[in-house]
Amino acid sequence: MGGLSKKAKQFDLIAGDKKKASIKIDAGSLLFKHHRLNLGSEEQEMATAKGIVKSYSAMAFDGVGIGRQDLIAGLDFLKTIAESSDFPWLSANLVRKSTGKPLFGQSTLINVDGLTIGVTALTSPSLFKPFSEADDAQIVDWQKTLPTVLDKLAPK
Numbered sequence: 001m002g003g004l005s006k007k008a009k010q011f012d013l014i015a016g017d018k019k020k021a022s023i024k025i026d027a028g029s030l031l032f033k034h035h036r037l038n039l040g041s042e043e044q045e046m047a048t049a050k051g052i053v054k055s056y057s058a059m060a061f062d063g064v065g066i067g068r069q070d071l072i073a074g075l076d077f078l079k080t081i082a083e084s085s086d087f088p089w090l091s092a093n094l095v096r097k098s099t100g101k102p103l104f105g106q107s108t109l110i111n112v113d114g115l116t117i118g119v120t121a122l123t124s125p126s127l128f129k130p131f132s133e134a135d136d137a138q139i140v141d142w143q144k145t146l147p148t149v150l151d152k153l154a155p156k
Contacts, residue, residue, distance in 0.1 A: 023110050023117060025062055026061060026064045028066050028070055031053075031073070037073060042073070049073065061086075062087060063088050064085075065123070066091040068126040075131060088108045090108060091104050091123045093122050094138075095139075095140055096137060096138075120149050126139065
């Protein structure tokens with residue numbers, strides 16, 4: 001997590017005296033370094049992931065996309081992490097398999113100096129099977145969901 005303090009310092013330097021407008025967003029895949037948990041160090045890696053989320057909350061991130069590496073510890077873990085976050089987790093194409101409804105926010109609106117910015121994210125399909133049948137989840141082709149999300153954001 002040494003890079004997080006460096007990231008926070010950079011944000012402070014860029015913001016300066018807080019008169020500069022800024023947004024903080026991340027494309028995702030921030031919770032885990034690898035494509036699977038390392039056998040024997042799962043608890044440590046999940047504790048690190050929780051620390052990363054606390055740091056991003058403290059840095060007042062405006063949104064984080066859900067990358068496939070954020071799903072490594074399972075959907076329930078990500079849902080728990082998301083509940084403890086002070087920022088929205090976004091994915092326009094991570095949906096319930098049974099209904100097609102989104103599992104997380106598909107977009108967020110960020111107001112900066114009178115300007116409203118719409119932000120969305122896409123979760124990349126994965127080579128590994130990230131979900132169990134009980135998860136009722138799937139990553140659908142972005143072409144099925146993104147146009148609808150953008151149409152909803154456009155007037156705002």
